[in-house]
Amino acid sequence: MDLFSRKIVGWELSRNVDTDLTLKALNKAVQSRGEIDGCIHHSDHGSQYLAGAYIERLHQLGMLPSMGEVGNSYDNAFAESLNKTVKNEEVWINEYETFEQAYKGIEEYVKKYNGRRLHSSIGYVPPNEYEQQQLNMIKVL
Secondary structure: OEOOOOEOOOOOOOOOOOHHHHHHHHHHHHHHHOOOOOOEEEEOOOHHHHOHHHHHHHHHHOOEEEEOOOOOOOOOHHHHHHHHHHHHHHHOOOOOOOHHHHHHHHHHHHHHHHHHOOEHHHOOEOHHHHHHHHHHHHHHO
């Protein structure tokens, strides 16, 4: 999630919580955003985020890794809140029969989230609209 706009920029679903999963999500974010040199990447202390391959990829991208205190549930509150939202608004209300159905359902949800879900922290507009507003303001300046 990009905290500036609350947009989901990189995500992935897997049967395994491992470095491959997090690398795929990170690479999707890079593909979505393009140049990200100097961005701060905040995560928890999960082994998939501490893996050498993951840290190396962050350095290749020029991203700055950030991790808070071990056991501080408030430290990654934005990510935890997003996970809860996806589960409440998509996962728990559907009865997926296959992994592929779950993947497609979440993929569609992310598109709706970015395109239609309103956020109080960005003026009650969806993330895509907020980002467009900000780009328009920059063009005016």
